[in-house]
Amino acid sequence: MADAPLEYVLVELAGGKRPDAAFGEWDALDLRAAEHRVQPLLHRLHGQDEAIPVRIREDWAQAYRASAVEALLQRRELLGVADLFAQHDLPFLALKGSWLAWHAWPEPALRPLRDLDLFLPGTSALDAYALLLEEGWQHDADDGPGPLGAEGWLARFKALPPLASPGGVVVDLHARLWDEDGRTPPQPANLFAHATGDPDHPALRYPGPVDQLMHLAVHAGFHRFDGGPLMLADFAHLVSRHRIDWKAAWVRAGAEGWLAHLALCLAGARRWAGIDAPWPDLPVAIPGDLVEHLPLLLAKPLEAREDDIASAKAARSSLPLGAKIGRALARRERHESLGDYLGWAGRQAAGVLRSTFGASDRMAAIAAVDDFLES
DSSP: OTTSOHHHHHHHHHTTOOOOTTOOOHHHHHHHHHHTTOHHHHHHHHTTOTTSOHHHHHHHHHHHHHHHHHHHHHHHHHHHHHHHHHHTTOOOEEOTHHHHHHHTSSOGGGSOOSSEEEEOOTTHHHHHHHHHHHTTOBOOTTSSOGGGHHHHHHHHSSBOOOEEOTTSOEEEEESSSSOOSSSSOOOOSOGGGGOEEETTEEEEEEOOHHHHHHHHHHHHHHTTTOSOTHHHHHHHHHHHHSOOOHHHHHHHHHHHTOHHHHHHHHHHHHHHSOOOOOOOOOSSOOOHHHHHTHHHHHTSOGGGHHHHHHHHHHHOTTSOHHHHHHHHHHGGGGSSSHHHHHHHHHHHHHHHHHHHHHOHHHHHHHHHHHHHHHO
Protein backbone atom coordinates (compact mmCIF):
# COMPACT_ATOMS: atom_id res chain seq x y z
CA MET A 1 0.00 0.00 0.00
CA ALA A 2 2.92 2.35 0.67
CA ASP A 3 3.86 2.70 -3.00
CA ALA A 4 0.34 2.39 -4.39
CA PRO A 5 -1.40 5.36 -6.02
CA LEU A 6 -3.45 7.42 -3.60
CA GLU A 7 -6.68 6.21 -5.20
CA TYR A 8 -5.89 2.60 -4.36
CA VAL A 9 -4.89 3.44 -0.80
CA LEU A 10 -8.18 5.26 -0.18
CA VAL A 11 -10.33 2.52 -1.70
CA GLU A 12 -8.50 -0.17 0.28
CA LEU A 13 -8.86 1.77 3.53
CA ALA A 14 -12.58 2.21 2.84
CA GLY A 15 -12.74 -1.55 2.34
CA GLY A 16 -11.26 -2.16 5.78
CA LYS A 17 -7.65 -2.89 4.90
CA ARG A 18 -5.15 -1.66 7.49
CA PRO A 19 -2.76 1.07 6.31
CA ASP A 20 0.86 0.35 5.51
CA ALA A 21 3.14 1.71 8.22
CA ALA A 22 5.32 3.26 5.52
CA PHE A 23 2.50 5.28 3.98
CA GLY A 24 3.14 9.00 4.46
CA GLU A 25 0.69 10.99 2.32
CA TRP A 26 -1.93 11.32 5.02
CA ASP A 27 -2.84 14.95 4.41
CA ALA A 28 -3.45 14.33 0.70
CA LEU A 29 -5.45 11.20 1.50
CA ASP A 30 -7.53 13.03 4.10
CA LEU A 31 -8.39 15.73 1.56
CA ARG A 32 -9.43 13.11 -1.00
CA ALA A 33 -11.46 11.27 1.64
CA ALA A 34 -13.30 14.50 2.44
CA GLU A 35 -14.03 15.08 -1.24
CA HIS A 36 -15.62 11.64 -1.50
CA ARG A 37 -17.43 11.73 1.88
CA VAL A 38 -15.47 8.73 3.18
CA GLN A 39 -14.16 10.24 6.42
CA PRO A 40 -17.03 8.98 8.64
CA LEU A 41 -16.54 5.44 7.34
CA LEU A 42 -12.79 5.66 7.88
CA HIS A 43 -13.46 6.77 11.45
CA ARG A 44 -15.58 3.67 12.02
CA LEU A 45 -13.01 1.35 10.44
CA HIS A 46 -9.72 2.88 11.56
CA GLY A 47 -10.45 5.42 14.29
CA GLN A 48 -8.38 3.51 16.85
CA ASP A 49 -5.51 2.54 14.54
CA GLU A 50 -2.32 4.11 15.88
CA ALA A 51 -0.60 3.63 12.52
CA ILE A 52 -2.64 6.64 11.38
CA PRO A 53 -1.62 10.11 12.64
CA VAL A 54 -3.74 11.40 15.50
CA ARG A 55 -4.69 14.61 13.68
CA ILE A 56 -6.07 12.58 10.76
CA ARG A 57 -8.11 10.36 13.03
CA GLU A 58 -9.44 13.46 14.79
CA ASP A 59 -10.54 14.86 11.42
CA TRP A 60 -12.36 11.63 10.71
CA ALA A 61 -14.04 11.64 14.12
CA GLN A 62 -15.20 15.22 13.62
CA ALA A 63 -16.55 14.36 10.16
CA TYR A 64 -18.42 11.41 11.65
CA ARG A 65 -20.09 13.60 14.28
CA ALA A 66 -21.01 16.23 11.69
CA SER A 67 -22.42 13.55 9.39
CA ALA A 68 -24.61 12.16 12.16
CA VAL A 69 -26.11 15.60 12.78
CA GLU A 70 -26.56 16.29 9.06
CA ALA A 71 -28.28 12.92 8.57
CA LEU A 72 -30.89 13.86 11.16
CA LEU A 73 -31.43 17.28 9.57
CA GLN A 74 -31.82 15.75 6.13
CA ARG A 75 -34.19 13.12 7.46
CA ARG A 76 -36.35 15.77 9.12
CA GLU A 77 -36.46 17.77 5.87
CA LEU A 78 -37.31 14.65 3.87
CA LEU A 79 -40.22 13.79 6.16
CA GLY A 80 -41.47 17.36 5.90
CA VAL A 81 -41.35 17.22 2.11
CA ALA A 82 -43.17 13.87 2.17
CA ASP A 83 -46.01 15.38 4.22
CA LEU A 84 -46.13 18.49 2.01
CA PHE A 85 -46.29 16.48 -1.21
CA ALA A 86 -48.94 14.17 0.27
CA GLN A 87 -51.10 17.20 1.08
CA HIS A 88 -50.88 18.28 -2.57
CA ASP A 89 -51.36 14.79 -4.04
CA LEU A 90 -47.84 14.58 -5.47
CA PRO A 91 -46.67 10.93 -5.23
CA PHE A 92 -42.90 10.61 -5.19
CA LEU A 93 -40.12 8.16 -4.44
CA ALA A 94 -36.96 8.97 -2.48
CA LEU A 95 -33.93 7.63 -4.37
CA LYS A 96 -30.48 6.26 -3.61
CA GLY A 97 -28.91 7.57 -0.41
CA SER A 98 -32.21 8.68 1.14
CA TRP A 99 -33.07 4.98 1.39
CA LEU A 100 -29.61 3.43 1.58
CA ALA A 101 -28.43 5.45 4.56
CA TRP A 102 -31.39 4.43 6.72
CA HIS A 103 -32.35 1.01 5.34
CA ALA A 104 -29.13 -0.60 4.06
CA TRP A 105 -26.12 0.86 5.86
CA PRO A 106 -25.43 0.06 9.54
CA GLU A 107 -26.07 3.71 10.46
CA PRO A 108 -26.85 6.85 8.45
CA ALA A 109 -23.76 8.77 9.58
CA LEU A 110 -21.54 6.36 7.61
CA ARG A 111 -23.27 7.21 4.33
CA PRO A 112 -23.33 11.04 4.01
CA LEU A 113 -25.63 12.54 1.38
CA ARG A 114 -24.81 15.53 -0.78
CA ASP A 115 -28.52 16.05 -1.42
CA LEU A 116 -31.91 14.35 -1.48
CA ASP A 117 -32.92 12.84 -4.83
CA LEU A 118 -36.68 12.60 -5.32
CA PHE A 119 -38.47 11.05 -8.30
CA LEU A 120 -41.77 12.47 -9.53
CA PRO A 121 -43.07 11.17 -12.87
CA GLY A 122 -44.19 13.33 -15.78
CA THR A 123 -45.13 16.90 -15.02
CA SER A 124 -45.36 16.20 -11.28
CA ALA A 125 -41.76 17.29 -10.92
CA LEU A 126 -42.67 20.74 -12.25
CA ASP A 127 -45.58 20.99 -9.82
CA ALA A 128 -43.32 19.96 -6.94
CA TYR A 129 -40.67 22.47 -8.02
CA ALA A 130 -43.20 25.31 -8.03
CA LEU A 131 -44.56 24.20 -4.67
CA LEU A 132 -41.15 24.16 -2.99
CA LEU A 133 -40.38 27.62 -4.37
CA GLU A 134 -43.65 28.83 -2.85
CA GLU A 135 -42.58 27.28 0.46
CA GLY A 136 -39.37 29.27 0.57
CA TRP A 137 -36.92 26.87 -1.07
CA GLN A 138 -34.40 28.60 -3.34
CA HIS A 139 -31.78 27.85 -5.96
CA ASP A 140 -28.47 29.61 -6.28
CA ALA A 141 -28.40 32.50 -8.70
CA ASP A 142 -26.14 30.54 -11.04
CA ASP A 143 -28.02 27.24 -10.72
CA GLY A 144 -31.52 28.17 -11.91
CA PRO A 145 -33.10 27.02 -15.17
CA GLY A 146 -32.00 30.22 -16.96
CA PRO A 147 -33.43 30.97 -20.40
CA LEU A 148 -34.75 27.44 -20.78
CA GLY A 149 -37.25 27.88 -17.95
CA ALA A 150 -38.20 24.98 -15.71
CA GLU A 151 -40.27 23.21 -18.37
CA GLY A 152 -37.61 23.56 -21.05
CA TRP A 153 -34.93 22.44 -18.63
CA LEU A 154 -36.82 19.30 -17.70
CA ALA A 155 -37.43 18.44 -21.35
CA ARG A 156 -33.65 18.28 -21.79
CA PHE A 157 -32.36 17.01 -18.45
CA LYS A 158 -33.39 14.29 -16.01
CA ALA A 159 -33.79 16.63 -13.02
CA LEU A 160 -34.65 20.23 -12.34
CA PRO A 161 -31.99 22.59 -10.93
CA PRO A 162 -31.34 21.83 -7.26
CA LEU A 163 -33.29 23.67 -4.57
CA ALA A 164 -32.15 24.39 -1.03
CA SER A 165 -34.49 24.53 1.95
CA PRO A 166 -34.37 27.47 4.37
CA GLY A 167 -32.29 25.17 6.57
CA GLY A 168 -29.78 24.46 3.79
CA VAL A 169 -30.79 20.91 2.79
CA VAL A 170 -30.58 20.44 -0.99
CA VAL A 171 -33.08 18.46 -3.04
CA ASP A 172 -32.99 17.34 -6.68
CA LEU A 173 -36.39 16.68 -8.28
CA HIS A 174 -36.11 13.99 -10.96
CA ALA A 175 -38.60 13.33 -13.72
CA ARG A 176 -36.35 10.57 -15.09
CA LEU A 177 -33.84 8.32 -13.37
CA TRP A 178 -31.00 9.02 -15.74
CA ASP A 179 -30.04 11.13 -18.74
CA GLU A 180 -30.10 9.36 -22.08
CA ASP A 181 -26.91 9.51 -24.08
CA GLY A 182 -26.76 6.15 -25.86
CA ARG A 183 -25.04 4.40 -22.94
CA THR A 184 -28.13 3.99 -20.78
CA PRO A 185 -31.09 1.62 -21.06
CA PRO A 186 -34.66 2.84 -21.55
CA GLN A 187 -36.31 4.46 -18.54
CA PRO A 188 -38.17 1.95 -16.33
CA ALA A 189 -41.89 1.85 -16.98
CA ASN A 190 -43.39 1.99 -13.50
CA LEU A 191 -41.21 2.39 -10.43
CA PHE A 192 -44.25 2.75 -8.19
CA ALA A 193 -45.35 -0.83 -8.90
CA HIS A 194 -42.55 -2.23 -6.73
CA ALA A 195 -42.25 0.67 -4.28
CA THR A 196 -41.82 0.07 -0.57
CA GLY A 197 -43.09 2.32 2.18
CA ASP A 198 -41.10 3.67 5.09
CA PRO A 199 -42.16 1.65 8.15
CA ASP A 200 -42.22 4.77 10.34
CA HIS A 201 -43.67 7.28 7.88
CA PRO A 202 -46.29 6.05 5.39
CA ALA A 203 -46.09 9.18 3.21
CA LEU A 204 -42.46 8.35 2.41
CA ARG A 205 -41.86 5.67 -0.23
CA TYR A 206 -38.84 4.27 -2.01
CA PRO A 207 -38.13 2.10 -5.06
CA GLY A 208 -37.98 -1.59 -4.23
CA PRO A 209 -34.57 -3.24 -3.65
CA VAL A 210 -34.21 -4.52 -7.23
CA ASP A 211 -35.14 -1.11 -8.63
CA GLN A 212 -32.56 0.37 -6.28
CA LEU A 213 -29.94 -2.01 -7.70
CA MET A 214 -30.96 -1.03 -11.22
CA HIS A 215 -30.74 2.70 -10.52
CA LEU A 216 -27.43 2.47 -8.65
CA ALA A 217 -25.88 0.32 -11.38
CA VAL A 218 -26.95 2.48 -14.30
CA HIS A 219 -25.96 5.60 -12.38
CA ALA A 220 -22.50 4.16 -11.69
CA GLY A 221 -21.99 3.22 -15.33
CA PHE A 222 -23.28 6.53 -16.64
CA HIS A 223 -20.90 8.45 -14.38
CA ARG A 224 -18.06 6.04 -15.11
CA PHE A 225 -17.64 5.10 -11.45
CA ASP A 226 -16.58 8.55 -10.29
CA GLY A 227 -18.81 8.51 -7.19
CA GLY A 228 -16.22 7.50 -4.63
CA PRO A 229 -15.69 4.29 -2.64
CA LEU A 230 -19.18 4.57 -1.13
CA MET A 231 -20.55 3.82 -4.60
CA LEU A 232 -19.48 0.17 -4.34
CA ALA A 233 -20.18 -0.13 -0.62
CA ASP A 234 -23.82 0.73 -1.40
CA PHE A 235 -24.15 -2.54 -3.32
CA ALA A 236 -22.49 -4.56 -0.57
CA HIS A 237 -24.77 -3.23 2.15
CA LEU A 238 -27.88 -3.53 0.00
CA VAL A 239 -27.37 -7.20 -0.85
CA SER A 240 -26.40 -7.90 2.76
CA ARG A 241 -29.57 -6.40 4.22
CA HIS A 242 -32.18 -7.28 1.59
CA ARG A 243 -33.01 -10.63 0.08
CA ILE A 244 -32.85 -10.58 -3.73
CA ASP A 245 -34.35 -13.14 -6.11
CA TRP A 246 -31.27 -13.18 -8.30
CA LYS A 247 -32.70 -15.45 -10.98
CA ALA A 248 -35.58 -13.04 -11.55
CA ALA A 249 -33.32 -10.00 -11.20
CA TRP A 250 -30.89 -11.19 -13.89
CA VAL A 251 -33.74 -12.04 -16.27
CA ARG A 252 -35.20 -8.60 -15.80
CA ALA A 253 -31.82 -6.88 -16.10
CA GLY A 254 -31.15 -8.68 -19.36
CA ALA A 255 -34.54 -7.79 -20.78
CA GLU A 256 -34.27 -4.12 -19.75
CA GLY A 257 -30.66 -3.52 -20.74
CA TRP A 258 -28.83 -3.08 -17.42
CA LEU A 259 -27.36 -6.54 -16.88
CA ALA A 260 -23.78 -5.51 -17.71
CA HIS A 261 -24.06 -2.45 -15.45
CA LEU A 262 -25.17 -4.51 -12.47
CA ALA A 263 -22.70 -7.33 -13.06
CA LEU A 264 -19.76 -4.91 -13.20
CA CYS A 265 -20.91 -3.11 -10.05
CA LEU A 266 -21.28 -6.34 -8.10
CA ALA A 267 -17.90 -7.59 -9.29
CA GLY A 268 -16.34 -4.30 -8.22
CA ALA A 269 -18.09 -4.32 -4.85
CA ARG A 270 -17.04 -7.90 -4.17
CA ARG A 271 -13.41 -7.01 -4.96
CA TRP A 272 -13.13 -3.66 -3.20
CA ALA A 273 -15.91 -3.06 -0.63
CA GLY A 274 -14.43 -5.41 1.97
CA ILE A 275 -17.83 -6.76 3.05
CA ASP A 276 -18.65 -10.47 3.21
CA ALA A 277 -22.03 -10.19 1.50
CA PRO A 278 -24.09 -13.01 -0.06
CA TRP A 279 -22.75 -12.29 -3.53
CA PRO A 280 -24.56 -13.94 -6.44
CA ASP A 281 -22.97 -15.75 -9.35
CA LEU A 282 -22.60 -13.36 -12.28
CA PRO A 283 -24.19 -14.26 -15.63
CA VAL A 284 -21.44 -12.54 -17.65
CA ALA A 285 -17.67 -12.60 -17.49
CA ILE A 286 -16.08 -9.39 -16.21
CA PRO A 287 -12.55 -8.61 -17.43
CA GLY A 288 -10.29 -8.84 -14.39
CA ASP A 289 -8.21 -5.81 -15.31
CA LEU A 290 -11.38 -3.72 -15.56
CA VAL A 291 -12.27 -4.49 -11.95
CA GLU A 292 -8.68 -3.96 -10.79
CA HIS A 293 -8.58 -0.47 -12.30
CA LEU A 294 -11.86 0.77 -10.79
CA PRO A 295 -10.12 2.59 -7.87
CA LEU A 296 -8.55 4.97 -10.39
CA LEU A 297 -12.08 6.13 -11.19
CA LEU A 298 -13.75 5.76 -7.80
CA ALA A 299 -11.27 7.90 -5.87
CA LYS A 300 -9.97 10.35 -8.45
CA PRO A 301 -9.80 14.07 -7.55
CA LEU A 302 -13.16 15.79 -7.91
CA GLU A 303 -11.47 18.46 -10.01
CA ALA A 304 -10.76 15.79 -12.64
CA ARG A 305 -14.41 14.87 -13.14
CA GLU A 306 -15.34 17.52 -15.69
CA ASP A 307 -12.13 17.02 -17.65
CA ASP A 308 -12.68 13.27 -17.78
CA ILE A 309 -16.30 13.65 -18.84
CA ALA A 310 -15.34 15.98 -21.68
CA SER A 311 -12.54 13.70 -22.81
CA ALA A 312 -14.68 10.55 -22.61
CA LYS A 313 -17.44 12.17 -24.66
CA ALA A 314 -14.95 13.23 -27.32
CA ALA A 315 -13.41 9.75 -27.43
CA ARG A 316 -16.60 7.69 -27.66
CA SER A 317 -16.35 5.67 -30.85
CA SER A 318 -20.04 4.66 -30.73
CA LEU A 319 -21.23 8.28 -31.05
CA PRO A 320 -21.05 9.84 -34.55
CA LEU A 321 -19.19 13.12 -34.95
CA GLY A 322 -22.39 14.91 -35.95
CA ALA A 323 -24.09 13.83 -32.74
CA LYS A 324 -21.15 15.06 -30.67
CA ILE A 325 -21.26 18.46 -32.37
CA GLY A 326 -25.03 18.62 -32.01
CA ARG A 327 -24.87 18.00 -28.29
CA ALA A 328 -22.21 20.65 -27.84
CA LEU A 329 -24.31 23.18 -29.75
CA ALA A 330 -27.40 22.27 -27.74
CA ARG A 331 -25.66 23.40 -24.58
CA ARG A 332 -25.95 27.00 -25.86
CA GLU A 333 -29.48 27.12 -24.42
CA ARG A 334 -28.13 26.67 -20.89
CA HIS A 335 -26.09 29.87 -21.03
CA GLU A 336 -27.34 33.41 -20.67
CA SER A 337 -24.97 34.84 -23.29
CA LEU A 338 -22.80 33.75 -26.19
CA GLY A 339 -19.76 34.73 -24.15
CA ASP A 340 -20.76 32.35 -21.34
CA TYR A 341 -21.28 29.56 -23.86
CA LEU A 342 -17.95 30.13 -25.57
CA GLY A 343 -16.27 30.15 -22.18
CA TRP A 344 -17.85 26.77 -21.40
CA ALA A 345 -16.79 25.38 -24.79
CA GLY A 346 -13.22 26.55 -24.21
CA ARG A 347 -13.11 24.90 -20.80
CA GLN A 348 -14.42 21.67 -22.31
CA ALA A 349 -11.70 21.68 -24.97
CA ALA A 350 -9.02 22.39 -22.36
CA GLY A 351 -10.41 19.61 -20.20
CA VAL A 352 -10.14 17.14 -23.07
CA LEU A 353 -6.47 18.01 -23.52
CA ARG A 354 -5.67 17.83 -19.80
CA SER A 355 -7.44 14.54 -19.28
CA THR A 356 -6.23 12.86 -22.48
CA PHE A 357 -2.56 13.74 -22.07
CA GLY A 358 -2.30 14.00 -18.29
CA ALA A 359 -4.13 10.92 -17.01
CA SER A 360 -3.61 8.12 -19.50
CA ASP A 361 -4.20 5.26 -17.03
CA ARG A 362 -7.46 6.78 -15.83
CA MET A 363 -8.67 7.48 -19.36
CA ALA A 364 -7.85 3.92 -20.37
CA ALA A 365 -9.99 2.69 -17.46
CA ILE A 366 -12.85 4.97 -18.51
CA ALA A 367 -12.63 3.70 -22.09
CA ALA A 368 -12.67 0.11 -20.83
CA VAL A 369 -15.82 0.78 -18.79
CA ASP A 370 -17.57 2.37 -21.77
CA ASP A 371 -16.52 -0.45 -24.07
CA PHE A 372 -17.75 -3.12 -21.66
CA LEU A 373 -21.12 -1.49 -21.07
CA GLU A 374 -21.69 -0.81 -24.75
CA SER A 375 -20.56 -4.25 -25.98
